[in-house]
Amino acid sequence: MEQVVANGIYLGSQYAMIALGLTLIFALMNVLNFAHGQMYVIGGFVTYTFYGQFQMPFLLALLMSCLTLTVLGALIEKFLFGPVIRRSAREESTMLLAAGIAFLLDAIILLVFGEKQRGVPKIVDGVFNWDFRIIMPYDRILICALAILSIVAFITFMQFSRTGRALRALAQDRDAAQLMGVNVNRYSMIGFALGAMLAGLVGGLLVTITGVNLGMGGPTSIKAFLMVMIGGAGVISGAIVGGFILGMLEAVGLAVLSQYGDITYLVIFVALMIFLTIRPQGLMGKPWG
Amino acid sequence: MSRAAIYRLLAVAVFLVAIFWFIPFLIDVTGRWNFYYTLTSVALLSVASAGVWLTFYIGRINIGQGAFALIGAYVSAILVTKAGISFWYSLPLAGLFAGLVAVLIGLPILRLKGVYFAMITLVLTEVVRLAALALPITNGAKGIVSIPLPSELSVFDITIIPDFSTIENPKLAFYYTACALMVICFAAMYRIVNSRLGQLCRSMQQNEELAASVGVNIAYLRVIVFAISSFLGGVGGAMFGAIAQSVYPSSFVVKDSIDFMLNCFLGGLGYVFGPMLGTLTLYFGWDLLFELGKYQLLVYSSVLILLILVLPNGLLSIRLNRFRRLRS
Numbered sequence: 158m159e160q161v162v163a164n165g166i167y168l169g170s171q172y173a174m175i176a177l178g179l180t181l182i183f184a185l186m187n188v189l190n191f192a193h194g195q196m197y198v199i200g201g202f203v204t205y206t207f208y209g210q211f212q213m214p215f216l217l218a219l220l221m222s223c224l225t226l227t228v229l230g231a232l233i234e235k236f237l238f239g240p241v242i243r244r245s246a247r248e249e250s251t252m253l254l255a256a257g258i259a260f261l262l263d264a265i266i267l268l269v270f271g272e273k274q275r276g277v278p279k280i281v282d283g284v285f286n287w288d289f290r291i292i293m294p295y296d297r298i299l300i301c302a303l304a305i306l307s308i309v310a311f312i313t314f315m316q317f318s319r320t321g322r323a324l325r326a327l328a329q330d331r332d333a334a335q336l337m338g339v340n341v342n343r344y345s346m347i348g349f350a351l352g353a354m355l356a357g358l359v360g361g362l363l364v365t366i367t368g369v370n371l372g373m374g375g376p377t378s379i380k381a382f383l384m385v386m387i388g389g390a391g392v393i394s395g396a397i398v399g400g401f402i403l404g405m406l407e408a409v410g411l412a413v414l415s416q417y418g419d420i421t422y423l424v425i426f427v428a429l430m431i432f433l434t435i436r437p438q439g440l441m442g443k444p445w446g
Numbered sequence: 447m448s449r450a451a452i453y454r455l456l457a458v459a460v461f462l463v464a465i466f467w468f469i470p471f472l473i474d475v476t477g478r479w480n481f482y483y484t485l486t487s488v489a490l491l492s493v494a495s496a497g498v499w500l501t502f503y504i505g506r507i508n509i510g511q512g513a514f515a516l517i518g519a520y521v522s523a524i525l526v527t528k529a530g531i532s533f534w535y536s537l538p539l540a541g542l543f544a545g546l547v548a549v550l551i552g553l554p555i556l557r558l559k560g561v562y563f564a565m566i567t568l569v570l571t572e573v574v575r576l577a578a579l580a581l582p583i584t585n586g587a588k589g590i591v592s593i594p595l596p597s598e599l600s601v602f603d604i605t606i607i608p609d610f611s612t613i614e615n616p617k618l619a620f621y622y623t624a625c626a627l628m629v630i631c632f633a634a635m636y637r638i639v640n641s642r643l644g645q646l647c648r649s650m651q652q653n654e655e656l657a658a659s660v661g662v663n664i665a666y667l668r669v670i671v672f673a674i675s676s677f678l679g680g681v682g683g684a685m686f687g688a689i690a691q692s693v694y695p696s697s698f699v700v701k702d703s704i705d706f707m708l709n710c711f712l713g714g715l716g717y718v719f720g721p722m723l724g725t726l727t728l729y730f731g732w733d734l735l736f737e738l739g740k741y742q743l744l745v746y747s748s749v750l751i752l753l754i755l756v757l758p759n760g761l762l763s764i765r766l767n768r769f770r771r772l773r774s
Contacts (some may be wrong), residue, residue, distance in 0.1 A: 189561045191704075241754060249507055252564065253711040253755050256704050260747035268744065375700055382565040390562060417579050420580045426573040433566070434554035 159290045161412045162405075167297055169404025170304040171359055176375060176384035176396035177311060178355030184328035184391035188238060191255040194377035195262035196353050200226055200360025202270040209277035210362075214364070216239070222361035223354045230353025232350040233258060234346045266371055276368035282439030300362050307358060308397060315393065324348050328391065386429065389442020398440055463528070463624050470618065482617040486689060488729045489624035490682045493631045495709040495721035497678030500635065502715050503644075504671050507650040509561070510567030511679045512703035513574035515543040518680025519687035519697055523590040524583060526688075533596035534607065537684050544680025545673040552672040556665075559654075571703040578695035589694035596623075596688055620689050628683065631678060636718050638674070647671060679706075712753065 175197060182190045190196075200222040207218035217287050281295045315321035323344050326334040335341045360369065380403065387398025403425070410421030473481050494511050501508035518540040525536040555566050578584045595610035607623075610616050638644050649657040650664055658664045687693045709728055713720025731749065735742045 186615050187561070189564060198673060235753065237755070249502075249715075250711070252507060253708060254751065256708060257747050257754060259748040260743060261751060264741075264744035268740065339514055353706075361643075376572075379569055379700065382569055385567055386562065386569075390565075396580065417580075419576065422576050423573060423580060426569060429566075429569075430551070430554050433558065438564070 159287075160292065161408050163293055164411075165405035165408035166401070167404070168407055169401035170301045170308070170381065171363060171400075172404045173308060173385055173397045173400025174304050174355055174359040174362075176388065176400045177308065177382045177393065178352040178359075179381045180385050180388075180391055180393065180396040181324075181355070182349055182352040183263070183385070184347055184393075185324065185352075186234075186238060186242065186251075188242075189255060190352070190381075190414075191252070191378060192259040192262050192374075193222060193352075193356055193381055194285045194374035194379075195259050195266065196226055196229070196356035197360040197363075197377050198266055198371065198374045199229070199262065200357030201364040201373075202266065202293040203277065203357070203362075204361035204364045205275045205277055205369060206270075209275065215280050219361045222357040225352045226357025226360075230350040231346050233353070234349035238349065239342065239345065239359045245345075259378075263371065263374060266374075270371075272371045274368055274370040275364070277365055280365050293430065296365060300366060303362055304359065310356070312393065319345075320344070320347060322333045324351075383425070383429065386433070386439055388438030392439075392441045392443075395441035397441055462629065465629075466620075466673050467624070471588040471620070474754045478505075479617065482621045483689075484499050484729065484733060486617075486621045486624040487686075488726050489621075489628040490685050490689075491706070491709065492725040492730065493628055493685075493765070494679045494682035494721045495706045495725050496631055496635050497675035497682075499710045499713075499718075499721045500638070500647075500671055500675045500704045501632045501716070502666050502710055503651060505559075505654065506556070506672075507707065508567050508669070508672075508675065509564050509634040509700075509703045510570040511675070511706040512571040512698035512700065513567075514548060514575050514676040514679035515683030515686070515702070516571075516578060516693075516695070516698040517547055518544045518683035519693045520584055520590070521580060521680070522684035523593050523687050526593055527590060528583075532599065533594075533601040533688055536679060537688075540684035541677040541681040547672045548676030549669055552669045556668045556672055561610070568700060568703065568733075569661060571698070575695045584695070589692055590698075591692040593687065595691070624685060624689075627681065630668060631681075632722065634718065639718050642651045643667075643670075708750070712750075 167319050171326065175193070178196075179190055179193045182188055182193075203222040203225045204218045207213045207221050208215050237254060238251060241250055245251070279294075279296050281299055283295045285291070285293050285295055285298055313429075315325060323334070323339045324347070326337065326339055327341065327344050327348065331341060334344075363369075384399035384403045385396060386399070387402050388395030388397070406425050406428075407421060410424060414424060451682075465641050469485065473479065490504065492513050497514075498508045498511045521543045522533065522536040522540040525531045525539060526533050531539075551570065555563065555570075558566060579586055584590070595616060596607070597611075598609040599607040608619075610619055613619050627771065639647075646657070646662050646667055649660075649662060654664055683698060687697070690697070705728065709724035711724070712727060713724030732746055735746050738745055
């Protein structure tokens with residue numbers, strides 16, 4: 158029991174970070190970022206390159222992951238999403254663009270990093286063992302703590318910094334924010350870069366445990382969509398709650414349902430369908446229409 | 447008959463002659479038999495894409511067509527291999543089953559709109575794949591293999607479709623079948639769009655609340671449209687399974703669902719024949735780029751992104767703009 162809860166918290170902390178980036182981008186620009194999983198994979202590969210190959214300190218490698226994804230996110234917003242949002246007749250065009258970008262990033266990952274599964278040496282050794290009730294390697298605990306720390310830092314940033322306030326205003330009402338003197342184009346770019354950075358950060362954190370490979374992008378995006386739907390799209394708290402709920406459900410499912418085969422996600426999806434009939438906007442989302 | 451109607455009939459006649467006579471003739475002359483497989487795939491994928499297009503028509507972004515194609519493929523395969531039913535009966539049954547699933551799933555999820563609906567349909571694709579892996583009847587990851595070729599279809603002892611295993615060239619037979627399916631599908635689509643149902647759909651696309659307020663039963667309508675859409679997906683998938691003679695959980699994955707959506711976008715969402723053109727362009731584009739080896743995906747995605755930057759409203763919007771300019 159304790160083990161399942163610990164696993165759930167560990168999974169949930171990572172999932173919440175992935176969902177945070179996705180929901181931030183969605184809240185700011187109403188764009189469903191299909192490429193989010195691919196950004197996560199790039200973050201993993203950058204950390205692998207700097208930490209695993211060049212033997213640099215882990216934190217520096219993590220910083221490089223964040224930096225790469227920030228720049229990448231800013232460029233994507235500036236040259237791809239920005240112009241398309243301004244010009245196209247239907248807002249769905251951004252989805253086509255997002256899918257195209259997901260393919261493009263996949264191609265870039267394939268060319269730059271190859272298709273092999275990559276792993277890095279452990280950052281800390283040893284296993285935490287509490288009377289055989291909770292057994293968890295120290296590196297997982299460290300990653301979990303780092304993830305929760307990043308989430309707290311992110312929320313603090315959104316709540317109290319000038320940029321965070323501008324971003325929240327933008328998410329609430331784009332036109333009103335513009336009338337109040339928020340530079341909409343600039344803050345859209347910053348927001349997108351921030352969302353991409355979160356994906357890169359969690360990719361860099363997780364490469365130490367699960368490793369990284371080319372095929373992880375799509376499934377990661379799908380999990381992120383699930384979390385966002387549970388919590389409510391475009392709401393920061395919703396993403397965090399959704400992430401932790403999915404992490405917990407997965408941990409419980411793996412513990413309870415494993416005897417019936419790999420049906421955890423099937424059960425989660427059916428549960429989600431029932432949940433959505435009662436509450437289509439998710440837990441924290443605002444009802445529309 | 448007005449001049450426009452005559453032109454339209456002529457265009458349809460030319461198109462029919464082209465796909466049923468000219469293309470087989472060309473392939474026969476040049477000897478490039480592998481083209482049949484490509485064109486058959488295009489025809490079937492465009493049927494499934496037409497379904498996606500129909501859900502777009504009521505203002506929903508559907509990225510779940512892969513799920514229904516997979517369901518259709520499995521239903522047909524199971525009916526043929528385990529129940530021994532003729533493929534030609536299993537084809538509509540596969541479509542109907544996919545439609546039934548769509549009604550059940552659609553009732554709750556069609557209440558969602560925009561990005562929310564897109565997300566849940568995307569997840570649906572993944573879930574159906576997982577279900578195919580987990581359920582005993584689908585044979586898990588091993589899939590259902592060595593499905594027999596479609597057998598004879600006869601009514602009152604008159605053979606309508608001969609047994610495919612006795613034909614000397616099943617590729618050509620599959621090509622004709624797929625093209626016939628495509629023609630029927632798009633004729634039906636054209637009919638739907640230009641009927642009362644089509645007009646109701648357009649009213650939903652523009653403003654659901656307004657449509658509901660003037661008495662359109664939107665809850666009923668969107669489930670019907672989603673069921674038709676999934677029916678097409680199921681039929682397309684079942685036919686695909688028959689051609690490949692095998693079905694695996696990975697036969698239709700998230701990438702396929704996204705491709706179906708891209709086909710519609712690329713062709714243009716405002717035009718019934720958009721999905722056909724989009725499928726042709728994307729499928730052939732991907733095949734042509736095969737020569738580039740590992741740069742295939744890079745070039746393909748770059749071209750895709752460029753296309754959306756230059757033509758945000760689809761390929762068919764070019765032609766229309768020119769027409770308007772000529773007229774004015």
